[in-house]
Amino acid sequence: MAAMTDYRLVRGAxxxxxxxxxxAECLAELGWAGSTVAVVATRAGVSRGAxxxxxxxxxxxxxxxxxxxxxxxxxxxRGLAGAGAGAVVHGIVDLYTGPLFRASLHLWVAxxxxxxxxxxxxxxxSRIGREAHRTAVELLGANESVPGVREVVQGxxxxxxxxxxxxxxxxxxxxxxxxxxxxxxxxxxVLGAGESSPSGV
Amino acid sequence: MAAMTDYRLVRGAxxxxxxxxxxAECLAELGWAGSTVAVVATRAGVSRGAxxxxxxxxxxxxxxxxxxxxxxxxxxxRGLAGAGAGAVVHGIVDLYTGPLFRASLHLWVAxxxxxxxxxxxxxxxSRIGREAHRTAVELLGANESVPGVREVVQGxxxxxxxxxxxxxxxxxxxxxxxxxxxxxxxxxxVLGAGESSPSGV
Numbered sequence: 001m002a003a004m005t006d007y008r009l010v011r012g013a014x015x016x017x018x019x020x021x022x023x024a025e026c027l028a029e030l031g032w033a034g035s036t037v038a039v040v041a042t043r044a045g046v047s048r049g050a051x052x053x054x055x056x057x058x059x060x061x062x063x064x065x066x067x068x069x070x071x072x073x074x075x076x077x078r079g080l081a082g083a084g085a086g087a088v089v090h091g092i093v094d095l096y097t098g099p100l101f102r103a104s105l106h107l108w109v110a111x112x113x114x115x116x117x118x119x120x121x122x123x124x125x126s127r128i129g130r131e132a133h134r135t136a137v138e139l140l141g142a143n144e145s146v147p148g149v150r151e152v153v154q155g156x157x158x159x160x161x162x163x164x165x166x167x168x169x170x171x172x173x174x175x176x177x178x179x180x181x182x183x184x185x186x187x188x189x190v191l192g193a194g195e196s197s198p199s200g201v
Numbered sequence: 202m203a204a205m206t207d208y209r210l211v212r213g214a215x216x217x218x219x220x221x222x223x224x225a226e227c228l229a230e231l232g233w234a235g236s237t238v239a240v241v242a243t244r245a246g247v248s249r250g251a252x253x254x255x256x257x258x259x260x261x262x263x264x265x266x267x268x269x270x271x272x273x274x275x276x277x278x279r280g281l282a283g284a285g286a287g288a289v290v291h292g293i294v295d296l297y298t299g300p301l302f303r304a305s306l307h308l309w310v311a312x313x314x315x316x317x318x319x320x321x322x323x324x325x326x327s328r329i330g331r332e333a334h335r336t337a338v339e340l341l342g343a344n345e346s347v348p349g350v351r352e353v354v355q356g357x358x359x360x361x362x363x364x365x366x367x368x369x370x371x372x373x374x375x376x377x378x379x380x381x382x383x384x385x386x387x388x389x390x391v392l393g394a395g396e397s398s399p400s401g402v
Contacts (some may be wrong), residue, residue, distance in 0.1 A: 029314075030314055031310065031311070031313065031314035033234055033314075034314060059272075059337065102313075105310060105366075106310060107331065108366070108369060109232065109306060109307060109310045109369070110232070111370060112232065112303075112369050112370055113230075113231055113232035113235060118370065119292070120373055121370065122370050124348070125370065126371070129367075148383050148386075151379050151380045151382070151383035151384070152383060152384075152387070153379045154376065154379075154380045155360055155383065155384045157363070158360045158363035158364045158367060158380060159356055159359045159360040159363055159365065160363065161362075161363035161366050162359035162360055162361065162362035162363030162364075162365075162366070163359045163363075164363075165306075165309070165362050165363070165366060166330075166359060166362065168309060168310070168313050168324065169309065169312060169319065169322065169323050170323055170327070171311055175355065178352050178355075179352045179355045179356045179359060181352070182349050182352035182353060183353075183356045184388065186353070186391055187350075190387055
């Protein structure tokens with residue numbers, strides 16, 4: 001019986017993950033209005049009832065999906081530990097120009113006009129934002145006890161979000177590449193690349 | 202008869218402006234899904250027929266509205282000519298954290314999943330983006346013939362867009378103020394404030 005329960009748990013977790021992946025994909029491709037619970041169930045190959053067992057409401061499904069993808073991408077970003085500032089900034093910008101950002105953006109904008117979504121998305125985005133900031137500080141070896149360093153890293157993340165927005169409708173890669181290259185050199189100069197260590201938090 | 206025609210033209214232009222203002226307000230407050238033609242007509246106190254005389258389609262109405270507000274704000278920004286880099290960067294950031302940006306963002310995100318809206322918004326946003334860039338270069342007295350200067354200004358505008366996004370759901374003013382102050386000093390250093398002149402384009 002224990003083995004049976006384990007198997008069910010494993011299968012349950014796999015179904016849950018498949019649903020969250022499908023939900024994030026739908027959100028990125030179809031936007032909030034087009035991302036119904038039915039569309040996600042079909043895409044994941046899961047019955048509507050099974051979906052509702054895992055995620056009782058539409059808000060549960062999509063906020064969990066964005067959080068799930070954010071965790072995966074944050075882990076991938078932490079894999080850049082020890083890489084130079086150039087690789088790190090490019091990694092951060094990639095994160096904000098990829099499908100996760102697109103999914104988050106749809107959820108974020110929907111939350112600004114949907115009261116039942118808003119408090120959950122505010123809480124979620126603040127958590128994702130804090131985590132992104134912490135990861136960026138670690139990876140850049142930025143010493144936040146130095147006045148102004150915190151704001152340099154925050155501005156960099158804001159810029160990455162702006163670059164993500166600029167890539168929503170058009171392929172903005174070439175321009176973005178030039179902007180990022182220029183700003184990497186500025187950030188290296190400002191953070192005093194020579195003085196900071198990759199584990200200098 | 203000539204006077205009569207003039208009066209009609211003036212009244213027509215005033216109605217058109219009132220409709221565009223109402224459309225931009227609706228978009229910022231209610232998002233794309235909630236911004237129907239009927240809602241805008243009611244808010245502007247204009248009949249549905251009169252609205253459709255000025256703007257035959259929903260796409261016409263909302264792209265014209267965003268363009269109209271963008272032109273007004275761009276003119277306000279140009280009023281900062283001669284102010285220091287600090288005032289200029291704050292002015293740019295205010296532009297991207299105000300109601301125009303909110304309206305644009307809703308239109309932008311809707312365009313990413315609505316094929317009939319997409320080409321018009323792509324064209325519009327590219328035009329607004331170019332104009333914002335040109336104005337920023339002029340106001341900052343940035344010399345774009347110096348390698349890298351163009352990318353500094355572009356990155357600054359991307360950062361402003363990212364800050365706008367961060368202020369969509371929560372009042373982010375205090376954090377934003379600190380980030381902007383820090384980046385103003387960085388940009389002043391990078392652009393070599395002493396060397397450039399306010400008319401140095």
